[in-house]
Structures are given as structure tokens and as C-alpha cells.
Amino acid sequence: MVKIREMLPEDWEQVAKIYKQGIETGAATFETNVPLYKDWDTAHLNNCRFTALYKGDIAGWAALSPVSSRCVYGGVAEVSVYIGEKYRGLGIGKTLMNHLILESEKDDIWTLQSGIFPTNTGSIKLHEVSGFRYIGKREKVGKLHGVWVDNLLYERRSKIVGTD
Template structure:
């Protein structure tokens, strides 16, 4: 499949939000249970590190960073969110997005990328491993879904070899 990795624009939000809803509907991609407004989403994500995979103008997936803290000492630490449309999973798009997001993050002086992944989301865990992340721990029964099910999260981290202390 031919696609390009591009900077996400506000005009992509409609398609991005639909992909995000597909992730919500899996029950293992996020603890979020509804799609935020663009304004809410925009305010929670780093503007310099937002990517989409597109084919013929259609968004196939996206990868973005959000800050982990407002404290200056953590200015180079961000949390990864990556979602691929259900019809495009398993085609390498996630790995391409993540690889490009890592490069972009380093260009923007991020030295640590982290993810908290619901333990059952094994494909996301494997994607992170392929892209240089390592498992650093498990948070047991850290969050309860609306249906009453508790989930563990796998904490993963990637340290830059170009930015910060390595």
C-alpha cells in the first residue's frame, strides 16, 4: 500500500477522531470512553509532534505526543499515542508512523518517550518493542473501565541516543 507520513493538520481531525473511536471501541486501546472535541484534544497534545499516514488524501492512522508534566525538568519527556484505522492494521503503517515520530521527537529535543499500554493490547506492545521501546514495569489494576473491568498497563520507555543523557 502506498502512503505518506505527513504533519497532522486540524483539517485531519474528522478522520483522526473516527480512527480514535475505532480504538475506543476495541476496549483495549485507551481508557478514554468518548471522543473529545478538537479543542480539548488539541490542548492536550504537543503541537510540534503530530503525524498522520495518508493514502490518496485519506488518513490511515496517526501518532502524536502529549506532555507528561508541566514541570521544566520533564520538558524532554512525552507520552506516545498511536492509532491505526481498523482496515489498515498489520500493514506496517504503525511502525512507519512510530519511526517518524521518534525522529521528529528528537528534532524537538525529547529524550524520553513513554507509553502506558493496556496489557491485553499485545500488538501495540510488540510495535513499541520493534521501535526501540523496552518494558519498564506493570501497573496492576490501575484503571477500571465503564463496564467494571480492571486493567493492568504495561509501562514502556524509549530513551534517545541523540538527545539528553544516554
């Protein structure tokens, strides 16, 4: 059974290990190195940071990043969900995503967005079953190891926040 709890600073070593595994796939992020915790912490919202525990181990994590410092985007956040390599395919990502969605709405976030590499079929499926819709493609938006990579844009609008 999976248990979701708030991410704690002392989780960083395990969270960073999972992040590194995602980086090593070449399909999860443009990052090529795991940042220092203080840099990661600054780049993510203080709320909506979670770890998934499976048999007592941190099996995955999820967090939100602001998309802009402009106040009009205060309810819009970018999603990060990472699952440790030995825990993929067990439904942990779906459990984490569902929790992240519920908690984000409690924090008045009305739009969640993600940029996904076309090769990351697991993430695409996760977003689609979690109510995200494909809204477009940014072609050759960035280089990873010298190769141009497209980014597929997915968005989920809350049905309870920002509907007025």
C-alpha cells in the first residue's frame, strides 16, 4: 500500500536519488545534474511537496513550481512527479498525482501544467488518466546533450477553483 505524506527537508537525499534516476533516463527533464537542495527548494512552491512511501521507502515524489512571479499566474503551477526506477508501473505515480491535484486545489491553484518529452510515454499516460489535456507542442524548445528536444504541453484546469 502507498502512503503519501508531506516532503520533509531530511527526505532530500532519497528524493535527489530518484530525481537523478529520472535525469538518467534522458526522457524526464532538461536538467543534467541534481541541484543542491537549497536551489531546488527555492525553485518550488513551499506547499504541495509530497513523497510516496511504499513499504516504508520513499518510492517517488511530487512537487509544484510557480510558472511566473506575476500575480495573475498565482494559481498556475508546473507539475513534477518522479518515481524511483524499481517502483515504476505500480500505480504510485497515479496515487501521487491524484493527491497533488486535491491538495493544489485546497491551495487555490486552478491550473496545473506540464511539459513532457514525447519519449516519456509513462508520464503522458499518467497525465491523460489524471485529467490533463494535450494543448500543444513546443518544437525544439531546448537542447539535451546537444540534441534538440520537443516538449508536449499538458494542462489540467480545476473544476472547483477559478471557475467563477
